[in-house]
Amino acid sequence: MFKATPNPPEADPVSPYSTLHSKKLNAAANKALDHYLKPHINRLPSSQDRAMEMFTVVPDANPEALTIQTYETFSSVSILLLDLAESLEDKPRHLAMAIYQLSELGLMLVERSLANEAAIKVT
Numbered sequence: 001m002f003k004a005t006p007n008p009p010e011a012d013p014v015s016p017y018s019t020l021h022s023k024k025l026n027a028a029a030n031k032a033l034d035h036y037l038k039p040h041i042n043r044l045p046s047s048q049d050r051a052m053e054m055f056t057v058v059p060d061a062n063p064e065a066l067t068i069q070t071y072e073t074f075s076s077v078s079i080l081l082l083d084l085a086e087s088l089e090d091k092p093r094h095l096a097m098a099i100y101q102l103s104e105l106g107l108m109l110v111e112r113s114l115a116n117e118a119a120i121k122v123t
Helices: 022-037 047-052 063-086 090-122
Strands: none
Touching: 063 090
């Protein structure tokens, strides 16, 4: 059996939720959808967006220069990782060494790319 419920509490007269305005709800929903689905339209770039664009590679960069710069970057990362691994113990050290090994793999790939570039220029 159903029991009669007491009178529902009165709505707060100053609450913004006391009445629903369909136009405001629609505008809010559209704004949320645009924010997530169209993030670059009608929006100023945030500081995070600008930070991600701090470093760029020009489209017409010399491929050999890019490869050399990549090699130098990997070399620097490898040295930093070895220095870091020396100051760590156990699991953090193993993690640093694993990343170091990946950077060494990157160095080997770039070295091969440089060798192939040199071979192409010779022939």
